[in-house]
Amino acid sequence: MKHKLAISIVSAVLFLLIGIITVSAQGSDKAILSAPTSTPAAAADRVVTTTVKSTAKAKVDTCYDCHAELLDKHPKVAADWKDSVHGAAGVSCADCHGGDPTLDQMKTSMSAAAGFIGVPDRTKTPEICGACHSNVERMRQYNLPTDQYSKYKDSVHGAKLAEGVTQVAICSDCHGSHAIKKASDPTADVYPLNVPALCSRCHSDAKMMEPFNIPTNQFDVYKSSVHGEALLGKQDVRAPNCASCHGSHDAKPPTSAEVVNVCGKCHTATQNYYEQSLHSQLKEAAPKCWTCHGNHDVTKPDENMFTHTASTEPVCTTCHDIQTLDLIVDKAKFANPDDRRCDTCHHQDSWIYEQVLSLKSAMTVADLAYKQGDVMIAEAIGRGMIMNDAESRLAEARTSLISARAAIHTTKLTEVTKLTDKADASAKEAQQMASDKLGENLFRREAMFVAMGVIITNIGILAVVRRRLYKELE
Amino acid sequence: MDRTNPEKPSGLFNGIVDWMDERFQVRTLVQSALHVKIPRKAKTFYLGGITMFLFMVQVVTGSLLALYYQPTPDRAYDSVMFIMSNVNFGWLIRSIHSWGANLMIVSVVLHLLRVFFQGVYKRPRELTWVAGMFLLIVTLVFGFTGYLLPWDQRAYWATTVGTEIAGAMPFVGEFALNFLRSGPDITASTLSRFFGMHTLWLPMTLAAMLLVHLVLFHQQGIADPTKPVSRAKPDASATPEPEGKLLPFFPHYLLSEAIAWYVILGILIILASLWPVGLEAKANALQTPAHVKPEWYFLFLYQLLKFVPRVAGVLAPIVAIPLLVLLPFFDRNPELKPRKRLFAVIIGLLTVAGIIGLTIWGQFS
Numbered sequence: 001m002k003h004k005l006a007i008s009i010v011s012a013v014l015f016l017l018i019g020i021i022t023v024s025a026q027g028s029d030k031a032i033l034s035a036p037t038s039t040p041a042a043a044a045d046r047v048v049t050t051t052v053k054s055t056a057k058a059k060v061d062t063c064y065d066c067h068a069e070l071l072d073k074h075p076k077v078a079a080d081w082k083d084s085v086h087g088a089a090g091v092s093c094a095d096c097h098g099g100d101p102t103l104d105q106m107k108t109s110m111s112a113a114a115g116f117i118g119v120p121d122r123t124k125t126p127e128i129c130g131a132c133h134s135n136v137e138r139m140r141q142y143n144l145p146t147d148q149y150s151k152y153k154d155s156v157h158g159a160k161l162a163e164g165v166t167q168v169a170i171c172s173d174c175h176g177s178h179a180i181k182k183a184s185d186p187t188a189d190v191y192p193l194n195v196p197a198l199c200s201r202c203h204s205d206a207k208m209m210e211p212f213n214i215p216t217n218q219f220d221v222y223k224s225s226v227h228g229e230a231l232l233g234k235q236d237v238r239a240p241n242c243a244s245c246h247g248s249h250d251a252k253p254p255t256s257a258e259v260v261n262v263c264g265k266c267h268t269a270t271q272n273y274y275e276q277s278l279h280s281q282l283k284e285a286a287p288k289c290w291t292c293h294g295n296h297d298v299t300k301p302d303e304n305m306f307t308h309t310a311s312t313e314p315v316c317t318t319c320h321d322i323q324t325l326d327l328i329v330d331k332a333k334f335a336n337p338d339d340r341r342c343d344t345c346h347h348q349d350s351w352i353y354e355q356v357l358s359l360k361s362a363m364t365v366a367d368l369a370y371k372q373g374d375v376m377i378a379e380a381i382g383r384g385m386i387m388n389d390a391e392s393r394l395a396e397a398r399t400s401l402i403s404a405r406a407a408i409h410t411t412k413l414t415e416v417t418k419l420t421d422k423a424d425a426s427a428k429e430a431q432q433m434a435s436d437k438l439g440e441n442l443f444r445r446e447a448m449f450v451a452m453g454v455i456i457t458n459i460g461i462l463a464v465v466r467r468r469l470y471k472e473l474e
Numbered sequence: 475m476d477r478t479n480p481e482k483p484s485g486l487f488n489g490i491v492d493w494m495d496e497r498f499q500v501r502t503l504v505q506s507a508l509h510v511k512i513p514r515k516a517k518t519f520y521l522g523g524i525t526m527f528l529f530m531v532q533v534v535t536g537s538l539l540a541l542y543y544q545p546t547p548d549r550a551y552d553s554v555m556f557i558m559s560n561v562n563f564g565w566l567i568r569s570i571h572s573w574g575a576n577l578m579i580v581s582v583v584l585h586l587l588r589v590f591f592q593g594v595y596k597r598p599r600e601l602t603w604v605a606g607m608f609l610l611i612v613t614l615v616f617g618f619t620g621y622l623l624p625w626d627q628r629a630y631w632a633t634t635v636g637t638e639i640a641g642a643m644p645f646v647g648e649f650a651l652n653f654l655r656s657g658p659d660i661t662a663s664t665l666s667r668f669f670g671m672h673t674l675w676l677p678m679t680l681a682a683m684l685l686v687h688l689v690l691f692h693q694q695g696i697a698d699p700t701k702p703v704s705r706a707k708p709d710a711s712a713t714p715e716p717e718g719k720l721l722p723f724f725p726h727y728l729l730s731e732a733i734a735w736y737v738i739l740g741i742l743i744i745l746a747s748l749w750p751v752g753l754e755a756k757a758n759a760l761q762t763p764a765h766v767k768p769e770w771y772f773l774f775l776y777q778l779l780k781f782v783p784r785v786a787g788v789l790a791p792i793v794a795i796p797l798l799v800l801l802p803f804f805d806r807n808p809e810l811k812p813r814k815r816l817f818a819v820i821i822g823l824l825t826v827a828g829i830i831g832l833t834i835w836g837q838f839s
């Protein structure tokens with residue numbers, strides 16, 4: 001007990017001494033330091049204050065000094081901050097919470113007079129973060145963009161927040177508050193691989209989404225899509241996460257008209273082909289990427305996407321406004337993956353149906369030739385044949401086949417058959433090479449039997465001679 | 475074929491032999507080389523002869539491969555590919571050469587084991603054993619140097635780890651590594667060096683050593699593994715064996731040997747036809763494959779190095795090989811029957827089991 005008291009006295013004296021020395025050393029800076037830090041209206045001023053203050057902070061930060069020593073969650077908060085990007089960059093407690101970090105009395109340092117605001121209000125948080133993060137001068141050194149705040153204001157989240165709806169995501173919901181990490185840090189929630197899980201924290205929560213009347217199954221659907229499997233399964237950061245299509249700070253579902261550009265960010269060649277098609281010229285009635293591929297549930301496309309497997313009754317209102325007879329797209333119809341087919345619109349009596357069938361057969365034929373080539377080459381390799389030539393020919397077939405798949409988006413039969421014919425021809429050549437090799441392999445086996453026949457005969461003769469010799473010996 | 479026989483058989487063949495005989499006494503030569511008798515109890519399992527046969531197969535197929543093979547990094551791979559796909563029966567020649575190499579390792583080791591477990595390396599055959607040990611080492615180096623020549627990924631990386639084993643030796647490791655690779659890395663100079671060793675140095679060395687081995691063997695005749703040679707009476711043949719216990723080397727023994735060679739030839743043809751040797755992607759120093767392993771006959775050493783201290787693992791063969799070479803000189807127990815030389819037999823069995831175990835372990839790890 002006595003011991004503790006002594007320590008407290010000594011440290012109090014030391015503390016005082018250091019305080020006096022540092023305060024007097026700061027001299028003229030002091031006026032700026034003690035200026036109120038948090039009148040949100042004066043956000044621009046705030047930025048300037050913090051810039052200057054952070055130089056002083058290197059010398060005194062009573063917020064940290066006390067909170068690091070307190071009980072409960074305080075030491076963790078202090079440590080989180082210290083390890084965060086902000087801790088490293090010298091953005092201090094007072095920069096977000098207000099108050100005066102040079103004063104060692106709680107009453108004064110955390111007083112309203114010193115600008116202390118405590119936990120920032122949710123509706124105010126984006127503005128507080130934006131005060132620094134919109135400042136080009138401050139962000140330039142970190143090579144960070146400065147448009148997040150203005151983007152956020154334009155997002156669904158931001159717009160709702162402005163209406164006073166506080167459940168929507170604010171900066172700290174995604175980035176954290178004290179333990180803020182770089183987006184490029186793989187352990188950060190906002191790292192591309194972690195984004196789907198991050199968004200789903202709220203968007204898969206049925207209770208939370210109820211007031212907004214939006215679905216909550218996107219994450220589950222996305223997980224088993226080609227995109228989800230690539231990102232979450234293969235950890236391929238090039239694959240799109242939620243933010244790739246919806247934006248992050250500017251989160252909003254892309255409109256139907258925007259979809260082609262959104263998908264085209266990665267699928268450039270396909271977008272080019274699509275824009276050559278009649279589809280693309282139909283404006284509002286145009287089938288878009290999602291019409292055939294869906295959105296969160298994009299799966300690997302194949303030749304079955306042309307026509308329904310079972311025969312279906314065409315529904316006029318899928319594509320026609322029953323009053324004006326104008327072309328339209330009934331979005332609801334394409335929610336079911338089974339209906340994402342050409343013949344959902346181009347029903348069997350339409351004149352385009354023939355074209356659909358021709359496209360389908362061109363693709364099927366080329367694909368079959370490719371697959372057969374693959375099987376034959378695998379068999380020849382299994383028999384120990386060296387198949388490099390055939391393999392590179394088959395790779396050519398594959399390239400043409402992939403191009404043909406993309407070219408389907410032109411809907412022009414000649415464009416597609418040009419490529420499928422090429423794919424088919426290369427695949428057939430590869431097949432021929434493989435069958436030559438398989439033939440050669442058969443010859444090797446036959447020749448082996450002949451050679452073995454000769455050898456066994458010789459062994460037989462020698463064995464007979466040997467028997468006779470040994471008999472003579474007896 | 476008595477030279478003094480007045481009624482010499484006539485015919486072209488005999489005419490030629492007569493002509494040669496007058497000048498070079500070939501009949502005496504052949505007589506002394508072939509017309510000897512060996513103990514009936516001798517059991518060689520024809521393993522030495524099979525190894526010799528495989529060496530001859532390697533010489534023939536290797537010489538054919540050398541007609542097309544080009545020993546430079548930018549040509550080696552393509553020339554092997556050319557042999558495999560464009561040269562008539564190139565695939566067969568290369569496959570036999572590759573399988574022959576593996577079988578030769580197997581048979582030379584089996585031959586060694588036969589000699590060891592029968593105890594026939596003992597007095598007076600010490601030097602035959604020593605020559606044999608050199609043949610074993612040369613055979614292993616043959617395999618090691620040949621493996622790099624196709625210059626594919628497997629070749630390149632197996633040689634990388636193989637030379638690293640040598641590099642782990644204390645004191646001389648760096649020198650050994652630089653010597654083997656002809657520099658710190660595996661480059662064009664390494665390939666030239668390996669090619670030169672594989673096609674000039676090693677065949678000549680092996681042929682010379684084999685000649686010594688066979689001359690020694692011939693001078694002493696095949697050992698009878700049931701009869702210890704006593705120190706007091708070193709010349710076992712002083713008391714001649716009764717005729718009934720002897721077997722003419724020619725034609726009886728050689729005929730069986732010929733049958734053994736035919737069987738091996740058949741096995742080679744089957745292996746080469748059904749499992750022709752492959753070729754991986756061209757060697758790429760910047761792309762390490764997931765599982766790098768040396769050839770199977772160095773695998774036990776590689777595996778050993780994984781869990782014993784590096785120095786100990788490398789020193790083990792450096793100590794073991796001289797010990798093995800000099801075995802006949804410090805194993806002074808004249809007994810041949812396994813029951814009467816339990817210590818040697820048990821050590822031998824343990825070593826064999828250890829090597830097989832490590833090899834299997836290495837294969838599956």
Ligand code: HEM
Pocket residue numbers: 518519520521522523524525526529582585586589594595599602603604605606607608609610613684687691695696697
């Ligand atoms: C390229 C390798 C080798 C070849 C071609 C070879 C060849 C032969 C041949 C043809 C024989 C006659 C008896 C038989 O066929 O078994 C023989 C005997 C013998 N070899 Fe080898 N050998 C080789 C390696 C070795 C090795 C590695 C050892 C032991 C370290 C060895 C030790 C002996 C001994 C002691 C004999 C005499 C055995 C007896 O008299 O029964 N040889 N060798």
